[in-house]
Structures are given as C-alpha cells and as structure tokens.
Amino acid sequence: MGRRYRSRMAKTKKGLEAPRVDEADPRDLTDAPAEELRSRESHDAERYDGGDLTEYDLEGSTFSECVFEGITFGATRLRGSRFVESVFVDPFAPEFSAARTTWRTVRVDRPRWGSAELFDAELESVRLSGGKIDFLNLRGSTLRDVVIENCAIGELDLGGVRATRVALVDCRVGTLDVTSAELSSVDLRTTTFDRIDGIPGLRGAIIDDQQLTLLAPLFAAQHGVIVE
Template sequence: MPLADQPYAHLLQPHQGPLRRDQRYDTVHFDGLTFDGTQASGASFLECAFTGVTVSDARLRQARFIEVWLEQSRWMATDLAESEWQDGTLLGGVFAGIAAYSSQLRRLTLRQCKLEAVNLRSAVLREVVFEDCRLRDVDFGGAKLTDVSFPGSSLEQVRFGGARMDKVDLRGASRLELPDGHEGLRGAVISSAQLIELAPQFAQALGVLVRDV
C-alpha cells in the first residue's frame, strides 16, 4: 500500500524548520529533510510520514511514533531509547548505530530495511514483522517478543540472550546467525534445517561434547 493510500494522506502538510523537544506533530509530512544533531526528546508524531529523510546524531528519547509511514529514510547514530512505535510501516530504510533499548514496538511492518548495530535490549515487540530485511549486530537481549516474524530476512550476529519469546517465527529467515544467547530462543519456532545448522552451537551452549568415535 503506497503512502497515497493511507487514510491520513490527504491531510498531510509539509514540515519546515527543525524538530523540537516535546513538540506534538499531527499529520505532518517530512520529505527530503536532514536533521543533524536534533534534540527532540519527548516529541510525538501522529499520522506523520517521513520520506527520503536523514536523521543523524539526534536525540529522540521517549519520542512517540503512532501511525507513521517511513520510506527510504536513514537514521544513524540516534538515541531512540524508551521510544514508542505503534501501527507503523517502515519501507527501505537504514537504521545504523541506534540506541532503542527499552522501547515499545507494536503492530509494525519493516520491509526491505537494513538494521545494523541497533540496541533493542529490554524492548517490547508485539506483532512486528521484519520482511526481507537485513539485521546485522542487532541486540534483542532481555527483550520480550510476541507474535514476531522474520520472513525473507537475514539475521547476522543477532543476539537474543535473556529474551522472552512467545509465538516468534524464525522459519522464514533466510539466514540465522547467532553468536551467543541461544537460550533466548525458548518459545520460538525454527525449521528443521535451521535446527541442524544451529545444532553445534546448541551443543556448545549446553556443554555437550559431540563425538562420533
């Protein structure tokens, strides 16, 4: 579904100027803008769209993103800790060096996004879909994941140590590379092929020595 088909698309107004701390933004379109070093902690974005936007070295701690559309946007070295994301769509974006620990993500779809060095420790994810995404060095340590899936996504050096999972489906992942924290997969569903691939790591984590002779 393109942005034009969103129920609030006809209400969007172009944004000008910087982002401000604790400001509320309703039906605003951020298009082709660059926010470098922005201090906008506590800001709220309701039915907003971000297209072709670059956010770097910014601070948006405890910001709220409700019913947002992000397309072809780049978020780098940004503090999004304790932020709230709900009913959003993220398309073709890049998220690198992001601190999003203790955040809440509900009913989100991420499609063809790249996430690298993203800290989601102690976050809560519910009804989140990572579709055809690349997750590299993403940390879900201590996070709570419910109804989360990864169809077509590549998980490289992703950590789930101490995570709590319920109805998490990893079967569709094109790659599942976990350096540690295998016990955090309790409650997840994986395929038989993934089990075979991960078997040596499971054995090592359990302290099981495997020998054929």
C-alpha cells in the first residue's frame, strides 16, 4: 500500500482500519494460448499474453496464480468463475460479464471496461489500480480488504454491498450509489464525486471536510432541512 495512503490512515480516528491487501505475485508461469480456454476448467500458474476472448464461455472456471496481459474480454461469460492470487494487466472489455465471481488476492492494473458487471461477487484482498470504467456494478457483493486507486469511474454501484476495510484512493467518480449498503472502515476521503445516491448507506464511511461541504445539501434534503 502506498506511503501516502498509510500516512492518511494514521490521521483517522481510532477504530478505522486500513485494507489489508496481500499483493498477488505469480511466478514460474507457463505461457498458454488464451484462445484455448474453456468453461468449467481449472488453470494453475499460466500466463495469457494477448488474445481476444470475445463471447467465449468461461463460466465456472478457476484460475489460480495466473496472469492475464492485454486480454480482450468482449462479452466473455465469466459468471461464477474464481480468480485466486492472479493478476490482470491492461484488460479491455466493452462489457465485462463477471457476476457471482470470486476474487481472492488479485491485482487489476489499468482496466478499460465499459460496463463491468460484478454484482453478487466476492472480493477479498483485491487492488484495482488506474484505468477507466464507465459503469462498475458491485451491487449485492461482499468486499473485504479492497483498494481502488487512481481510477476514473463514471458510475459506481455499491447498492446493498457489505464492505469492510475498503478504500477509494484518488479516484474520480461520477455517481456513487450506496443504497442499503453496509459499510465498515470504508475510506472515501481522497476521491471526488459528482453525485451520491442512497445517502443513509454512507454510514460507516469516512469523508473529509471538503466532501462534507459538498454533501451538506444532500444531507439536509434527506432530513427535511431547508437551506436558503
């Protein structure tokens, strides 16, 4: 975790916990052609360098200690798949279809995703760095020890999530939806938002003074306070 982020966490009130992210570092990999992947298979210690998996069916597959470099996931069906101690570098997808997937000790670098459907997923010890995502749908998911940093996100749907030790670091988010979310030690301080839906769902999050000023009209409206 970056030095800047650790220093900011040290300034928070007692009881707020920083994400504990174990960095994925797969080694001794075998190069394998991405185009030969099939659904409901297990893959260990493989590197997929380039390749187009558009409309491939990989539902229910398991990837352990694998690296995906520059892979195109165009409507690739990943529903119910598992990624463990794996790394994605420069993944591209107009539609990233990964509902009900499991991510444990995973790093995603510079994703370029249009619609990323990760609803009802489980993310634990995950770092997502850089890139641009138009719509990141994590509705109903469980997030534990997750860092999203330096990422531009048009719409981030955290409706109904259960999130513990999560940080959005230096991100730019258009709309954040936290309707019915259950948050614990969720750090939003260095991220900017144009709009937030489901204000009561922010309970358990930490924001800074500037964000509070921007949110004041929304808080007032939520509680029936008229500001003139």
